[in-house]
Amino acid sequence: MRQSIDEDVSEALSCVVEDVGHAVSRNVGGAELLHELLNAPWLRSLLQIYECLLDFEVSTPTPLLAYASGLSHEVMSAVQMIQHPSAGARELHRLLSSPHIQALLSSHDSVAQADFGPVLPPLPDDMAEDEEAMRIVCLVKNNQPLGATIRRDEETGAIYIARVIHGGLADRSRLLHAGDLLVEVNGNPVAGLEPEQVIQILMNSHGTILFKVIPEAAQSSGNSQKPVFMKAMVDYCPLLDTCSPCPPAGMMFSRGELLQVVDQSDARWWQARKISSSPTNISSSPSSSSTCAGIIPSASMLRSKQRENWWSQPLQVHTCIKPYEADSDVTDGIYLAGFRRSFRLWRRTSYRRRRQSCSSCSPDTSSLCPPYEEVALYQRPPQENHRLIILLGATRVGVNELRKNLIKLNPSSFQSPVPHTTRPMRAGEQTGREYHFITRELFEYMVCNHRFVEYGHFKGQLYGTSTDSIDDVLRRGRMCIIDVEPHSIQPLRSKKLKPFVIFIKPPAADRLRETRRNARILLSCRETREFREEDFVDLEETSLLIEEKYKQFFDFTLENNELQESCRKLYSIIKEAQEEEQLIPVSWSREEE
Numbered sequence: 001m002r003q004s005i006d007e008d009v010s011e012a013l014s015c016v017v018e019d020v021g022h023a024v025s026r027n028v029g030g031a032e033l034l035h036e037l038l039n040a041p042w043l044r045s046l047l048q049i050y051e052c053l054l055d056f057e058v059s060t061p062t063p064l065l066a067y068a069s070g071l072s073h074e075v076m077s078a079v080q081m082i083q084h085p086s087a088g089a090r091e092l093h094r095l096l097s098s099p100h101i102q103a104l105l106s107s108h109d110s111v112a113q114a115d116f117g118p119v120l121p122p123l124p125d126d127m128a129e130d131e132e133a134m135r136i137v138c139l140v141k142n143n144q145p146l147g148a149t150i151r152r153d154e155e156t157g158a159i160y161i162a163r164v165i166h167g168g169l170a171d172r173s174r175l176l177h178a179g180d181l182l183v184e185v186n187g188n189p190v191a192g193l194e195p196e197q198v199i200q201i202l203m204n205s206h207g208t209i210l211f212k213v214i215p216e217a218a219q220s221s222g223n224s225q226k227p228v229f230m231k232a233m234v235d236y237c238p239l240l241d242t243c244s245p246c247p248p249a250g251m252m253f254s255r256g257e258l259l260q261v262v263d264q265s266d267a268r269w270w271q272a273r274k275i276s277s278s279p280t281n282i283s284s285s286p287s288s289s290s291t292c293a294g295i296i297p298s299a300s301m302l303r304s305k306q307r308e309n310w311w312s313q314p315l316q317v318h319t320c321i322k323p324y325e326a327d328s329d330v331t332d333g334i335y336l337a338g339f340r341r342s343f344r345l346w347r348r349t350s351y352r353r354r355r356q357s358c359s360s361c362s363p364d365t366s367s368l369c370p371p372y373e374e375v376a377l378y379q380r381p382p383q384e385n386h387r388l389i390i391l392l393g394a395t396r397v398g399v400n401e402l403r404k405n406l407i408k409l410n411p412s413s414f415q416s417p418v419p420h421t422t423r424p425m426r427a428g429e430q431t432g433r434e435y436h437f438i439t440r441e442l443f444e445y446m447v448c449n450h451r452f453v454e455y456g457h458f459k460g461q462l463y464g465t466s467t468d469s470i471d472d473v474l475r476r477g478r479m480c481i482i483d484v485e486p487h488s489i490q491p492l493r494s495k496k497l498k499p500f501v502i503f504i505k506p507p508a509a510d511r512l513r514e515t516r517r518n519a520r521i522l523l524s525c526r527e528t529r530e531f532r533e534e535d536f537v538d539l540e541e542t543s544l545l546i547e548e549k550y551k552q553f554f555d556f557t558l559e560n561n562e563l564q565e566s567c568r569k570l571y572s573i574i575k576e577a578q579e580e581e582q583l584i585p586v587s588w589s590r591e592e593e
């Protein structure tokens with residue numbers, strides 16, 4: 001039976017390799033890689049080892065004796081006792097006493113006795129009276145960190161295990177726990193020592209380390225907490241954090257990264273692992289053990305740091321949107337809401353304004369927003385409104401071009417909100433199509449009531465995108481697609497809109513210049529011109545600034561290289577965002593209380 005399984009495995013592999021070989025010759029995608037993998041010498045070696053192990057299991061060989069090395073010593077002493085040993089006896093003695101044979105026999109004995117663990121030193125003889133409360137823990141360190149931090153009780157000078165890092169050596173041993181009192185390390189009493197001295201003893205210990213600990217009475221199981229997923233909204237570097245309980249055990253992270261927080265038992269310091277932020281990683285991520293966690297500051301700890309930073313920063317003034325003086329407003333003939341030049345110009349023409357909004361003048365988002373955002377998987381129920389799609393990008397990267405193409409190709413699925421304006425309606429225009437034409441009083445009333453996502457002046461008239469227009473598109477069952485200044489994202493991040501933010505970034509320098517050779521940029525209502533080198537440089541720099549400052553809000557980053565390809569990609573990303581499971585802040589999916 002076993003034999004037939006063996007043959008099946010080898011045979012099956014040969015058949016698979018042959019089949020894949022055919023696929024390679026037919027140029028089937030991925031076949032070459034698979035063929036290479038299946039033909040790899042290491043896979044064949046693994047299979048051979050597997051087959052040997054199967055044979056071993058079938059034949060179940062048993063050792064003739066468990067102490068071959070003992071026997072060799074007996075033989076050697078017997079040979080030594082001979083007064084005139086023969087050449088053969090001398091040869092035998094020489095062979096048996098060689099280190100290689102001795103090592104081989106010793107290994108044989110270990111295997112024969114099934115004795116694979118490390119040899120623990122004997123228990124100390126001088127056991128104290130209350131010894132039953134004491135635990136002797138022996139760990140084999142093998143150049144890896146212990147995976148635990150210690151603290152000193154300032155009153156008594158006692159040293160305790162402060163925390164055990166999830167997935168680290170101490171955690172995997174299940175023998176050391178937070179709260180355990182450390183009595184000795186490798187025979188050195190630690191009471192009264194400074195934590196740094198204890199750490200030094202630990203660092204100097206290689207191989208086996210013997211701990212004497214008095215276990216914490218009420219021992220928590222430690223790993224029983226359900227991990228939660230959090231998106232980092234700030235950057236953190238433990239090596240720069242003077243408060244960190246153990247900087248080398250700390251974990252660095254930057255905004256936008258996804259963290260699996262595995263331990264929140266300490267109000268000040270949590271433990272977490274970094275994972276890549278794809279929905280599949282969340283559903284299949286291991287709850288513990290696979291990788292060692294790192295220490296990160298808790299949300300409250302980071303918030304107090306943010307407050308300190310905020311007070312120490314110079315006063316920051318939020319720029320409002322400034323007017324841009326251009327010649328006149330012209331119709332470009334496209335009845336797609338939100339594409340009028342006048343509307344684009346008040347928001348976009350000044351490069352500097354965009355730069356300012358992501359460098360010095362706007363408030364630093366990372367210094368005020370919550371440091372972590374708990375996220376969970378969300379699948380939009382079909383009866384619910386679509387998620388708001390926000391496109392974000394540096395001026396002239398092609399946000400409008402992509403948005404326009406997308407709507408033109410799928411006018412029944414996508415729509416942009418109709419902007420509001422105070423400028424008079426012109427011949428051929430219709431209210432609710434190019435703009436909602438409203439009075440200045442009404443516009444200002446709407447501003448006071450926070451009904452605009454963005455608004456500004458252009459040639460003495462007011463223009464803006466209202467939340468009502470966004471709702472209007474969504475209520476019709478369409479996907480609402482807007483582009484906004486980066487600092488307008490935060491107010492749009494709500495349970496109702498559940499925005500999906502796509503950052504449009506320029507391609508590599510040479511591709512940017514090549515693809516935009518015939519492109520024209522909007523200067524004013526009447527003027528366009530071709531791209532110049534300084535436009536490219538400005539675009540690249542602004543893009544980097546936006547990415548650096550707002551990356552924590554991005555759900556996807558799309559490189560606008562070849563236009564048609566970018567449109568196709570954008571379409572599929574948006575479809576996925578609406579129809580497949582996505583990560584969103586838990587506060588957006590929680591039922592109202």
Ligand SMILES: Nc1ncnc2c1ncn2[C@@H]1O[C@H](COP(=O)(O)OP(=O)(O)OP(=O)(O)O)[C@@H](O)[C@H]1O
Binds near residue numbers: 344402562564
């Ligand atoms: N992938 C692309 N390949 C070639 N040309 C492109 C591409 N994307 C955009 N363009 C062109 O670049 C120019 C600027 O694009 P667009 O006006 O969409 O930029 P924008 O980011 O909306 O800028 P603005 O905020 O100034 O309106 C347009 O002429 C557009 O046709």
